[in-house]
Amino acid sequence: MAPEPAPSARGSEGADQVPRAEETPFRALLRKHLGTDPNDVPVLTERFEPWEHIVVQSGLNAYLAGNDRAHQAVGLIGSAAGGSFHVHPTLAQILAPASALSGAFEVGAPDWASVPTGAGRSAPCLQQGVLLITDPSGTLAVYLRQEVFPLRRVCLDVLAPEPESAAGFAAELRRLMSENNPYRRQVLRLTQDENHYFSVRFVPRPTFEGQEVVLPPGILELIEEHTIGIGLQRDRLLAAGRHLKRGLLLWGPPGTGKTHTIKYLISRLSEYTIIEMVGSQLGYIGIAGALARSLAPAVLVLEDVDLIAEDRGMPGQSPRRLLFDLLDMLDGLDEDADVVSVLTTNRPEILETAIAARPGRIDRAIEVPLPDAEGRRRLLDLYGRGLHLQVEDLDEVICRTDGVSPSFIKEMLRQAVLRVAPDDGPVVVTDSELKAVLDVLLDPANPLTRLLLGAKPEAPAMAHGRPGHT
Ligand SMILES: Nc1ncnc2c1ncn2[C@@H]1O[C@H](COP(=O)(O)OP(=O)(O)OP(=O)(O)O)[C@@H](O)[C@H]1O
Ligand SMILES: [Mg+2]
Structure with a gap:
């Protein structure tokens, strides 16, 4: 000036x-x-x-x-x-x-x-x-x-x-x-302060110990390859004239681990600046892009992007426009910049038209599905850590939890612990506590609880015996 x-x-x-x-x-x-x-x-x-x-x-x-x-x-x-x-x-x-x-x-x-x-x-x-x-x-x-x-x-x-x-x-x-930018290599959350002014908040970088993400075989590897893996090949890719910028969409039902997987990635990408936003704040997308550009290597985390479709957005901005703005911002990022965009949604169909109209911004979409029987077994192991799980009929638990999310299993074990009589010894969880918890959580008379915990509206194991069910 x-x-x-x-x-x-x-x-x-x-x-x-x-x-x-x-x-x-x-x-x-x-x-x-x-x-x-x-x-x-x-x-x-x-x-x-x-x-x-x-x-x-x-x-x-x-x-x-x-x-x-x-x-x-x-x-x-x-x-x-x-x-x-x-x-x-x-x-x-x-x-x-x-x-x-x-x-x-x-x-x-x-x-x-x-x-x-x-x-x-x-x-x-x-x-x-x-x-x-x-x-x-x-x-x-x-x-x-x-x-x-x-x-x-x-x-x-x-x-x-x-x-x-x-x-x-x-x-x-x-x-x-x-x-000397203090935002570099930090985890930043773009949000609004109490006066509704835009603000950048520092959040601690998550830490993970071992195998805490349970996904079907190959899925986590695919996600890591597209985010961490490409970054590791930075020099080779640039020397070969290939771009580094990449976009990943994680989609799947609530509670299946989209956010959990992102936290895991963030824990591993310690050299990256992380810029997090949720759908209702996506009016700040321009700032997010500018921060990612200036702080690369960076990960832009845009959670629940389908919320834009329902959000009224900033004054004068239509939700549809915001979605296009988001994709345009991704497009505007330097091809050679080590910037990973990770988007999540429960409802990929809402994004389909916009993504199809702006191809190339998101170059990989990966489903994070509900766990199958093997997944639920691994989740019981994971969230049963620190407990004495003395379950004789594990198959019954696995069968009854067909169609539930990992977060449901985590909550099931928490509630089982609450049912164990307190004493000074290790917490022993048996079939009886798990059965009692499942009876409550999967009660057809309480569909909202099931929904909140990531179980299908009609948990199949409960519905099997019902007349007329196909
Ligand atoms: N695949 C998983 N492996 C291990 N734990 C999981 C998994 N999925 C979910 N959890 C547990 O459940 C909690 C909630 O899951 P998370 O918030 O990641 O779900 P989500 O897919 O992001 O859901 P939403 O679509 O509602 O945002 C996690 O913090 C984690 O403790
Ligand atoms: Mg989430």
């Missing part, structure tokens, strides 16, 4: 014919630091989105830590500094000779806040203040402030006697922001 001259007291006919701005403590400080009247120095303003605030801070930290660079941080205090205005005035407004604001500030301590820089980590982030920077190439003053409208952007007003120094600072800052 081209530097904008600060409202200046300088006049073309000579300084002595123009009234100089009234001296204030802040202007005096700037004058001393810059070695000239701050009103004679152009202001370069750089604007950043609110969620980039911590990235700006990381860039500033790296810049200020540079060799031979010294700085002092000062704040502007006074009712006009933020509180009563709900917006920080610009440097141009503060320095304007005739401005009512110019005398309204005292120089004091800068305003810092502790903000998250990772899951369970935080660091100080300047909310408003001026950095007086000195390095061998000269002096700079950088005023950080926040706009309220539109959308709480973070602004840096840069004052440097030499315009090239301000531009050089801005370019170097952007480079350092990218190099």
Whole structure:
């Protein structure tokens, strides 16, 4: 952005014919630091989105830590500094000779806040203040402030006697922001804060111990090959002129492990930045794409994309349009970027038309089905860990759970534990507890419970004896 001259007291006919701005403590400080009247120095303003605030801070930290660079941080205090205005005035407004604001500030301590820089980590982030920077190439003053409208952007007003120094600072800052971006290699969830503003939240990276994902033989391998495997072949693929970008759709009934599988992938892709969204938030798809591009290697997780079809979306956006926007965003990602998009849905038929109209964005669709008998046996092993499963008629349990999801089996074992009389020894679960739990969970009189737990509306084992059932 081209530097904008600060409202200046300088006049073309000579300084002595123009009234100089009234001296204030802040202007005096700037004058001393810059070695000239701050009103004679152009202001370069750089604007950043609110969620980039911590990235700006990381860039500033790296810049200020540079060799031979010294700085002092000062704040502007006074009712006009933020509180009563709900917006920080610009440097141009503060320095304007005739401005009512110019005398309204005292120089004091800068305003810092502790903000998250990772899951369970935080660091100080300047909310408003001026950095007086000195390095061998000269002096700079950088005023950080926040706009309220539109959308709480973070602004840096840069004052440097030499315009090239301000531009050089801005370019170097952007480079350092990218190099030190605290979002990189983190798991990020795009969401809305309590005021409905877009926000980026850090979540801990899931951890898995051993074989915790139970899928039919070959399915997990296929998923890993298309996500992790292609990333491992990055150099070979690029050398051969092949693209790296890939898109995967996991589809299947509720509770079969689509989200669980993604968590497992995330646990293994520790070098990747993960950007997660759910269907109802897909209005932010443009931001998700921009983050994936700048933070690659990255995984874009777009859960329950069918929800877009029902969501009213952002004002002025139709759900159908959002779905196309999503596919266009995937299309817009650099072919050579190591970006994996993983979409999930219960209802692939809703996406069919859009995906068919925009071929190539999703290049693999994999069904995550309900477990078969062998799968249910493995799930009983998995979720029976830590228990003494003394089940004599395991086949009966396997048979009765035909058509249920893995999450149903997990819940079944949890409820069985609750039925065991508490004592200090190991929890022993027998046929009787499992039978009692299944009687309740599969009760035809309670179809909603079955549905909530991922069992078919009519569990076949219960329905077999019913007249008229085919
Ligand atoms: N295939 C599986 N292997 C092991 N555990 C599973 C599996 N599927 C589900 N679970 C267990 O059930 C829980 C719920 O499953 P999950 O949220 O992954 O289902 P989903 O397919 O994403 O469902 P939805 O379509 O409703 O989003 C998981 O956290 C996990 O504990
Ligand atoms: Mg899910």
